[in-house]
Amino acid sequence: MRRRLLRPRTGKGEGMSGEETSACGCSCGTPKPLFDEPEEHGPWWKDTELMFPITAGVFCITAFILDHTVSPTAALACYWVALIAGGWTFIPGSLRQLVTSKGRSRMGVGLLMTIAAIGAVLLGHVGEAAALAFLFSISETLEDRAMDRAQQGLRALLSLMPNTARVVRDDVETTVPASEVQASDVLVVGAGERVATDGTVIAGQSWLDTSAITGESIPVGVSPGSSVSAGSVNGSGTLRIQATSDGRDNSLTQIVRLVEQAQSAKGERARFADRVARPLVPAVLVASLLIVLFGFLVGDPATWTQRALVVLVAASPCAMAIAVPVTVISAVGAASKLGVVIKSGVAFEQLGTIQTVAFDKTGTLTENNPRVVATHFVVDDALPMAAAVESASSHPLSRAIVAAAAEPGTNNTDAALTAHEVQEQPGQGLIGVVEGKRVRVGSPRWIPTDGTGELADRVAEMSQAGMSVVVVEVDGTPAGVLGIRDELRPEAAAAVQALADQGMRSVMLTGDQEVTAQAIAAQAGIPSDRVWAGQLPADKARVVAELVDKSPTAMIGDGINDAPALAAATVGIAMGVTGSDAAIESADVAFTGSDVRLIPVALAHARRGRRIMTGNIGLALAIIVVLFPLALFGVLGLAAVVLVHEVAEVIVIGNGLRAGRMPRQLTALPESTPAAPPQVITAQ
Template identity: 40%
Template sequence: MQDETRIGRAADGDSRTLRYHVTGMDCPSCVAKVETALGRLSGVEDISLNYHSQMLRFRLDEAATSRDRVDGAIRSLGFGFEDMDLRIVQEGQADAGLDSAAAAEQAWLATPKARLTGFIGLLVGIGFLMSWLVPAIEDLALMPAALVGLAVFGRRAFLLARLGTPFSIEMLMSVAAAGALVIGETAEASVVILLFAVGELLEGVAAGRARSGIKALAALVPRTALLVDGAVAREVPASRLEVGQVVLVRPGDRVPADGEVVDGMSDIDESPVTGESVPVPKQPGSPVFAGGINATGVLRVRVTRSAADNTIARIIHMVEEAQASKAPTARFIERFSARYTPFVIIVALLTILLPPLAFGADWQTWIYRGLALLLIGCPCALVLSTPAAITSGIAAGARRGLLIKGGAALEAIGRVRAVAFDKTGTLTEGRPQVTDLVPITGTERTLLALAAAVENGSSHPLARAILARAETDGVPLRPARDQRTVPGRAAQAVVTGRLVEVGSPRHAVERCGPDILPDDRVAALEDAGKSVAVVMTDGKPIGLIGIRDEPRADAAQAVSSLGNLGIRSVMLTGDNARTGRAVGRALGIEVKAGLLPEDKLREVAVLKAAAPVAMVGDGINDGPALAAADVGIAMGGGTDVALETADAALLGNRVGGVADLVALSRATLANIRQNVAMALGLKAVFLVTTLFGITDLWLAILADTGATVIVTLNALRLLRAGSHQPGR
């Protein structure tokens, strides 16, 4: 069991993939420290550490490096860790890792950082009290706090340097504090160490709050479920529900798993999961999401996804992957910081050496100022400025049913100047109904029977409409074989020995030639905003089927909201021009109709040449266009192909979510600019004041730790904005 669950053995013998939950990380530079340290060990490969989820994955060849040595390297850096795969094996829970992470964040007051900060604070307090009572022993009274801090942080700095990170904040702070002791500034050294410890503690608390956005999603799923077992319902762990089992969901209960209602009627509040602003009516056959709140009636729900694969788990997994991917701005700032820190160190050395050597200035004064510059030189706040905002933006979006698959996508959405929409299932409800049966030869029943036989098994909205009408009219399904789809043109099958096709009027003309269709009837249906499907047998049309799909209730408002944001909206549809114009008039949107999948690609390319463009769709036919656009946005009820291809998804199926995405992205980009300005601005101010002797060492440390906390708190404002559900 253990080997199957926790160890992925490779063909090369003892190499295995391990997963650790690493605690104590409070900024992205912590990731670099761990990755650099492990990267220097032979036999350790494919290292991946997600700062936000704190999950470390790596491959280890134990013939080259032992587990104890890897564990010791992580522990020596000041981080805690837990073998997550071993925990899962021992507890038998797929969500054990999340439980562990949550527990770690809740107990921050009991962490080693909190205990160390409290101890140093106590020593500093006692030292200042003793120096106030006996001023002559001030240096001696404050020496213990400085020495304890240097023993802890200096040792860590030395280990980091030995493991490949020489310019760490621990090194800069330790050099500055040790230098202050050498020149007799014991009080300054002790206060610098205390402020550094407090800053690290606050950074950890702020980082925990940033991670809480995703942990809040995990908390939506109840721990237990009522499993229907014959005539009774017994309580079982929700994490152990299996596909096919039936659970009882009472009024006020949270739905324990993704599933389908098999009995009962009720309204479910899905706003925590999808962002839907009002409860959604449910009846037998309706899908439900784990985490939704049952409002009124009792439901029996058949489980359709396991705990590890339900909507919440998929959202968490995709959001964590998104947060792990670096945005372009973050990559640029990391490259900038790699050059910035050595530059500041050189400036600090010149500050120490140049005035005394060139102008005979006082050594102690300029050593003091140079040490202060070392503290200013740490780039933590600058490095954190972008990922903190990106993390909060992605988490805020997830709370509102806006799933964004990475920092690059989040940045790109805010720069979009045009949005191309698919029609069916995107701007419309995706629940079309057959309104007209127009036989050319034969009867309405025969026409419907042949069309249903061809469409049987298809997930396309128009196919579902035909099948639903056949079921309503009591038309039995005829056997069909060799079913296939010609994208954007027709569905085909052999029914009772004849080739039957259900396609667009354009396809029928191409297939059968001009003047073969009753143009007046086709035009009348299309002018009414209906899609027309032509049914053909052996290349000859036998009738028309009129299908209408109503626009989504929020579609017109969504187009208007995008216009207010300065964004052009265009509808790309495979429907004919008349139907497209009818829908376009109702929504106030520009229309490009009669498009095949390759035509949609071409139209997206034209829009993209003029300005950044987003494509919104839900079907298989939209996959290429979603991939070709600068940003692909999938409707949450769409196909898996659309969801996988897209850069973002609207889980609540609200078209208005597109405008929400743009607004969230622009707010995130503004937050990044604010963070960068604050990080660099504070350092610039302290750089000048330090050179002129205005800033003390303890104020210089605030240029880093204070700026880091400010940047993180500013980014958390995005989470607060994301706590308001749209439409409320």
């Protein structure tokens, strides 16, 4: 960790490094890059950046006491010290920006404060100038602390990266900085150690804790061939992992980059604040000049010049400019801790407007892992025979049959059977020879069950229940049927109910057949009239566009096959992706985990953030509207206006930081419903 070297602060007039400034002419809306080493401020009494504001405050208080008790001359000296200490934090930078910058960015709030301080001194009000310098400098420092705190969520993500990694190069194990890991390096990860970058397990078995990345608390089992993500914690044993990305460009760093971009991209409310704040600074300067001219016309230039200086401060728009950035940065950072990557400020604001949620079925509401959920056999060993034939295929339904045959309690033999002469009939099924018997496994259209009585009835029942039906035939006689279905995720129904409790409407889009779609929708709690089945990607995009015309709509899918629908939605959400997936590039929001219960949590979080932004903007506008006439007619002096303005800014910052503290009722996930076990029906 390193400390930032002390240098004259640029205040509201200039960014610390000349970076792009916000509406008020400061860098408050521009997050510092998180790939630099984070700053460490330490305790306040050791913080060099607080030295100047604290010095100004101490001497201001001392001067006030001396002015009313001992010596006005000593008080004046103390006021000068306070003015120099406080002014050093913003006056040099504001004047430098006035000379070096172009356009409206050269006229920031720091310039208004500089003019007000210099003008007060010229009018002989050194005490008020010192108070202005102290209050403005301390508010600047607090604002910096607020922005740093708002980015703690992303810094926490970066802290998941280990400092070093063990790699095997030329058959020699060595320790290198994690940032120097190269793609194709072989990593050695022991129990309790973090994975330095994305890769594939090539040796060892273990389980990984991915909760800090995906938000899912259940450890994930890995073995050779399993993919692992940077930042995962190895639970037990030793793994050898071949890196598929380098240490500085992996899923974790890409997620952080995306969230950084989100914190700087501006949404509707940020653009509104800019539209108000950007022209306000030059307008205030013009208004102040007109007030001074009016003073000369009425024969009282001193009074009206002083009021013009107070107006400069009263109409300062910095609270307006900080109102949105601090909220967005806090909220986006907090969401990233739950594995929710929001890619822009626009997406965050739009996420808070959603009224309709459109789910893709496969892989979103369902597990994308077809299982045998019902069977009916009339021939011994029909299931192991079918599994022997299907083991030659990589089709998802084939894998489901093989897995069912391996489960205890099913109608299988003690030893696995082997199939020979296996042939695939495209779109129909497989044919093979098992134990000298000719076995066909395929769809009811290919292997009719008409005239078989009970088997035909079972086929009809399974089809009506939304299952994919597979018929097993042995030596030309139907031997049994299997019902296979991609089961609903255990948490899906709870997520849909939570959305309904928030007043949102859930719909389902799928390319599957109507019967299957309606069966899954019924389990999830989605009404039948909100289900669109048999949808091609273009059809999904059309339906989503129609939904968007009626109300703001979020489309939730895998981000690849559903790309047209994601693009057509108000907000596209990709589930179960990492920073290296194409899905995260095609969506506005990406969930690194697959727990759909986080969807209502994220939507509620975004709505709360929008409310906070709206409140901040309203307060900032109200302060300007109230203070301007009070300053113009001399009701409040310079120090009083500065105090009110900076207190309001502190309130705005504090309110914005609330967006980063997610209430417990938001993060408490509803209980999931366990998946129903397979319904095994046998008849001999």
